[in-house]
Amino acid sequence: MSYRVIALDLDGTLLTPNKTILPESIEALSRAQQAGVKVLIVTGRHHCAIHPFYQALKLDTPAICCNGTYLYDYSAKRVLAADPLDKSKAARVIEMLDEENIHGLLYVDDAMLYHTPTGHVTRTLNWAQSLPEAQRPLFLQVPSLAQAAIEAKSIWKFALSHPDTRALQQFAERTEAELGLACEWSWHDQVDIAQAGNSKGKRLAQWVESQGFSMQDVLAFGDNYNDLSMLEQVGLGVAMGNADDAIKARAKKVIGTNVEPGIAEVINQEIL
Numbered sequence: 001m002s003y004r005v006i007a008l009d010l011d012g013t014l015l016t017p018n019k020t021i022l023p024e025s026i027e028a029l030s031r032a033q034q035a036g037v038k039v040l041i042v043t044g045r046h047h048c049a050i051h052p053f054y055q056a057l058k059l060d061t062p063a064i065c066c067n068g069t070y071l072y073d074y075s076a077k078r079v080l081a082a083d084p085l086d087k088s089k090a091a092r093v094i095e096m097l098d099e100e101n102i103h104g105l106l107y108v109d110d111a112m113l114y115h116t117p118t119g120h121v122t123r124t125l126n127w128a129q130s131l132p133e134a135q136r137p138l139f140l141q142v143p144s145l146a147q148a149a150i151e152a153k154s155i156w157k158f159a160l161s162h163p164d165t166r167a168l169q170q171f172a173e174r175t176e177a178e179l180g181l182a183c184e185w186s187w188h189d190q191v192d193i194a195q196a197g198n199s200k201g202k203r204l205a206q207w208v209e210s211q212g213f214s215m216q217d218v219l220a221f222g223d224n225y226n227d228l229s230m231l232e233q234v235g236l237g238v239a240m241g242n243a244d245d246a247i248k249a250r251a252k253k254v255i256g257t258n259v260e261p262g263i264a265e266v267i268n269q270e271i272l
Helices: 023-034 051-056 087-100 119-129 145-151 165-179 200-210 225-231 245-250 262-270
Strands: 005-008 038-041 063-065 070-073 078-082 103-108 111-114 139-141 155-161 182-187 190-194 218-222 236-239
Touching (some): 023 262, 038 063, 087 103, 087 165, 119 139, 155 165, 165 190, 200 225, 225 236, 236 245
Antiparallel strands (some): 063 070, 103 111, 155 190
């Protein structure tokens, strides 16, 4: 089958551990675009933290951000569709975080906010500082996440990290039970909290349909639990070799890790 859309998760999938894209992937994706295939980033990241990869791939498509919370048009610099967090529920999450002494990033509008610079936050800040100034995402340390949430126009998600993953799991379960929010693991020590009903698969399906395609026309790559909603819906869902076995078991195809040229090989086989 010849696929018309390629959907790509970033971290752990298209990106190496050093946050770079393999040259083989860049070449294969460029050739696919030249053949008329639409290439789409589908990520847990904020749109302001995608710039270097979007530009490296020379894309003209919108990006699906924050696990499907919104669709962002880079050329127009605007959100095309979104289901942000309910502000009253976001306020309660912040209260609960203070109670449990768990920290992380709050994704709003065009920035990522934090109060306490934990290891996860520091690593992200260091990555941002390594980029050319024009590509750096906007990170802001704020005196109060609660006040920042009130002032934000839209709240996309929380990205929470904690050295004790069991404590993080318990917090996620409590948040789902008490507030009815969606909690998804996007990294081995990171849980994302967003409005229930959002997912990469749902937002991808909406965009694909708007382009006159079906999900059977899509080739998708992912590595984590927040990718399952798209991997299981598309024509060919491909799991990376570095994914958990549970992810691999639910994908239609498994390839090498994110430091091997498996993405390029699949594109060459299935499209080119």
